[in-house]
Amino acid sequence: MNKFDQLDSILEREYDIEVKHSQEGWGCGYDPKYVSMVDMWAKGEIEDIPQIIRIPAGVVYNASEFLRVSQEQALSDIGHEIRYIISTNLFNFRNGQREVFRAGYDPTSFVCLYAVFENIRLDKEVGFGAFDRKRFNERLNRIKPKYPHHLYLAYIYKSFYQEQFDIPNDIKKHANDTRNSFDEALKDIPEAYNILMESVWPRYRQLVELSQDIRLIELILKELDKHSGRITTDIVGKLNTEQISFFESLKKANLIDKVIVDKSKAILKQIPDWMVAYARQIVRMEMIEQDAIFFREFLPKVLEAEIEHRGFLSFIIKPWEESMASGSSSKSGRSDSKNNDGNGSSSLGKDQSKAYNEIRNSIIVVSEILKRNISKLFPTEDSLFEGKYYTGKHINKTALATEIASKSGRIFQRRIAGNEIPVFFSFLLDISSSMRKEDKLINAIKSLILISEVLSDLKLDFSISLFNEEYFILKDYKTPYKQVIANILNILPQKSTNLGLAIEEERRHIDDFQRKTHKRGVFVLFSDGEPTKGMKKEELSSYVNLIKLEIPIVAISVGKAGESIKEVFGKNTLIVNSINSLPVAFGRIVQQQLNKFMKR
Numbered sequence: 178m179n180k181f182d183q184l185d186s187i188l189e190r191e192y193d194i195e196v197k198h199s200q201e202g203w204g205c206g207y208d209p210k211y212v213s214m215v216d217m218w219a220k221g222e223i224e225d226i227p228q229i230i231r232i233p234a235g236v237v238y239n240a241s242e243f244l245r246v247s248q249e250q251a252l253s254d255i256g257h258e259i260r261y262i263i264s265t266n267l268f269n270f271r272n273g274q275r276e277v278f279r280a281g282y283d284p285t286s287f288v289c290l291y292a293v294f295e296n297i298r299l300d301k302e303v304g305f306g307a308f309d310r311k312r313f314n315e316r317l318n319r320i321k322p323k324y325p326h327h328l329y330l331a332y333i334y335k336s337f338y339q340e341q342f343d344i345p346n347d348i349k350k351h352a353n354d355t356r357n358s359f360d361e362a363l364k365d366i367p368e369a370y371n372i373l374m375e376s377v378w379p380r381y382r383q384l385v386e387l388s389q390d391i392r393l394i395e396l397i398l399k400e401l402d403k404h405s406g407r408i409t410t411d412i413v414g415k416l417n418t419e420q421i422s423f424f425e426s427l428k429k430a431n432l433i434d435k436v437i438v439d440k441s442k443a444i445l446k447q448i449p450d451w452m453v454a455y456a457r458q459i460v461r462m463e464m465i466e467q468d469a470i471f472f473r474e475f476l477p478k479v480l481e482a483e484i485e486h487r488g489f490l491s492f493i494i495k496p497w498e499e500s501m502a503s504g505s506s507s508k509s510g511r512s513d514s515k516n517n518d519g520n521g522s523s524s525l526g527k528d529q530s531k532a533y534n535e536i537r538n539s540i541i542v543v544s545e546i547l548k549r550n551i552s553k554l555f556p557t558e559d560s561l562f563e564g565k566y567y568t569g570k571h572i573n574k575t576a577l578a579t580e581i582a583s584k585s586g587r588i589f590q591r592r593i594a595g596n597e598i599p600v601f602f603s604f605l606l607d608i609s610s611s612m613r614k615e616d617k618l619i620n621a622i623k624s625l626i627l628i629s630e631v632l633s634d635l636k637l638d639f640s641i642s643l644f645n646e647e648y649f650i651l652k653d654y655k656t657p658y659k660q661v662i663a664n665i666l667n668i669l670p671q672k673s674t675n676l677g678l679a680i681e682e683e684r685r686h687i688d689d690f691q692r693k694t695h696k697r698g699v700f701v702l703f704s705d706g707e708p709t710k711g712m713k714k715e716e717l718s719s720y721v722n723l724i725k726l727e728i729p730i731v732a733i734s735v736g737k738a739g740e741s742i743k744e745v746f747g748k749n750t751l752i753v754n755s756i757n758s759l760p761v762a763f764g765r766i767v768q769q770q771l772n773k774f775m776k777r
Contacts, residue, residue, distance in 0.1 A: 181198040182198075188255060188259065191256070192259050192260075192263065194259070194263075196236050196237075197236075197237050198237070198238055199237045200239075200241055201239075203238055203479045204236070204495070205233040205262055205477075205497075206233060206495050206498065207233050207234055207496060207497060208234050208496075209496040209498070211226075212494055212495070212496050214226055214230060218231075218268050219491075223268075224549075225268070231263070231267075233479075233497070234497035235497050236262065236479050238258065249308065250308050253308035257299055261296075261299055261479075262477045262479050262480065267492060269291060270288065270490070270492070273287040273291055274287050274288065274489055277378070277542060278487065280382075280538045284488045284489045285468035285472065285490060286326060286385045286464075286468060287378075289330060289471050289475075290330065290378070290381055291373070292476050293334055293472075294362065297334060297337055297359070298369075301337070301363055313334060313338070316475070317331055317334075317335075320470065320474055324391060325348050326384040326385045326388050328345075328348050329344070329348050330471075331344075332344050332349065333355075333359060345434060348384060351381070351384060354380060355381070358373070359377065361376070362377075374543065375543055387435065388464060389461065389464055390441070391433045392460045392464055393441075393445075393456060393460045394427065394433055394441050396456060397424055400413050401421070412452055412453075415448050415452070416444070423440070423444070461488075465484065465488040472490075480492045533666060536622060537630070540623050540627045540630075540760050543761055544764075547627075547767070547768060548635060551631065551767070551768055551771055600698075600771065601639060601694070601696050601698050602632060602637065602638075602698070602701060602767065603639070603642070603683060603687050604641045604763075605644060605679055605700070605701070606625065606644070607643075607644060607645070607676075607704035608643045608645050608669070608670045609645040609646075609670060609673055609705075609709075610645075610673070611705055615756055617670075618668065620757060620759040620760060621703065622668060624760045625665050626662075627760045627763060627764055628767055629641070632767070633657075633658040633659075639652075640653055640690075642679070644676070644679030645671060646673050646675050646710060648678055648682040651664055651668075652664075654690050673710050675708060675709075676704060676708035676712070676717060677716070677720065678710075680702070680717075680721065681720075684728070687728060697729075699729045699730075700728050700730040700731070701763070701767075701770075702732045702733065704732070704734060704742055714744055714745060718744065718745045718747075721746055729773070731766050732749060733759070735754075735755075735756050735759065736754065
């Protein structure tokens with residue numbers, strides 16, 4: 178038995194799947210009965226499939242890569258790839274690409290993030306051993322990352338091995354601020370995807386944007402060289418002598434930092450919009466190529482992959498017999514297949530539309546996760562029907578075989594419940610003058626847009642009310658959300674806070690709607706501090722306790738100021754440490770309250 182036969186035998190015993198060596202590359206194959214289902218899962222068409230179907234029937238590895246390495250190193254490297262394909266969630270790879278694309282980012286930027294996380298997860302499972310460290314450092318040497326979001330990921334990975342990695346301080350701050358989120362995701366693998374998207378992606382996407390800006394500057398520098406780069410537009414021809422000198426000086430710079438980027442963007446504002454837009458399209462295509470160079474080191478080697486239209490990475494699923502015939506190697510290419518993922522636009526004015534789209538893009542990933550999680554709480558279409566009848570429109574799939582065999586013909590079901598979910602939400606938001614501080618207003622607006630996008634798409638009734646010294650209804654329960662977007666964007670904090678008045682008015686508003694619809698209301702309030710007018714704390718606390726007996730009520734506040742809100746609302750208070758976490762907090766409360774309601 179030669180070296181590779183021994184490896185095959187050891188790996189087969191350890192992982193309980195067929196393992197073969199090949200001189201032609203890596204590959205894996207699935208049971209032919211399940212190939213179509215695995216393919217649908219990998220394409221994001223179905224969210225979950227049984228674990229037994231996810232596991233390939235066999236794996237092929239490239240023997241030529243292990244001619245001069247020890248058996249221990251070979252077992253570690255091949256084992257890494259087998260564990261990768263057995264345990265990774267291919268649906269998340271596709272779904273994450275879809276969600277970031279809708280937010281206006283290249284799908285490949287998400288692939289970089291998720292592929293690195295998956296490798297960290299696999300290394301953690303075996304205790305970050307010496308062979309794993311060596312494998313990672315070899316990959317890093319091949320990649321030589323230079324763009325901010327790639328440097329960020331390399332630094333994060335290095336930090337798990339407690340190794341130093343020199344990167345700019347602003348990127349290092351992003352990495353240090355999100356390291357705890359990586360730890361949290363590694364401790365809770367079923368929720369890891371949601372944690373990454375909610376806590377890591379908002380910071381990571383800023384570095385993706387910075388990388389694109391740097392690539393645009395590099396494009397201009399190539400254009401300055403006349404013949405050494407791909408000349409896309411005559412941007413240089415639109416620059417004056419001083420501006421050209423500025424870009425010329427960057428050729429000698431070791432680092433293009435945010436200061437340089439901001440100055441470059443100010444210069445480019447003087448260039449025709451169409452010219453800059455065209456250059457940015459070229460930049461996006463080039464960044465997809467750069468991302469592919471990076472993530473190909475971190476994808477499963479045993480799965481063939483290709484880059485489709487608009488930069489979507491797709492895995493190619495094959496039956497085991499085909500993979501055994503010849504090993505496959507991962508590749509990046511372009512196909513003519515079309516992708517239906519897209520982004521909508523609203524009918525607001527130019528400035529408002531721009532502001533709305535910026536806010537929507539910043540929260541769309543969290544929005545999609547919430548919609549998906551909340552949808553799981555609702556009854557499925559099939560659960561709304563029951564019985565066996567001779568006539569109808571809804572087929573009883575479970576009874577179909579027996580009814581036809583017995584020639585009875587009772588193959589229809591009838592509806593036993595309506596589609597409408599009997600619950601609604603009332604949101605009450607503090608817009609007193611203190612909301613002008615510390616980005617409170619913009620995050621409050623983001624929160625309103627987030628929950629409005631989610632609840633509108635799920636066809637749930639909700640209202641939005643505002644208060645300071647006075648009380649206003651911004652959106653009534655049946656008012657279409659799209660009609661009030663402009664009003665949400667135009668919220669202006671002013672005056673002092675009369676929390677007691679606002680709660681009294683909101684309670685009446687909720688009671689009226691409950692009487693008309695016989696639905697249950699959920700009351701969610703956000704305030705950033707102690708009321709300055711109206712009822713005092715003790716009186717207000719007693720009043721809130723009475724409301725709690727009739728209506729579920731949750732208060733959200735931020736930082737130390739939240740303690741005064743907690744004195745009023747007690748254990749029903751959620752205090753976020755950072756105002757930037759406010760949109761996610763709103764989303765979680767909506768999900769938690771719906772979960773409680775559906776379990777009743």
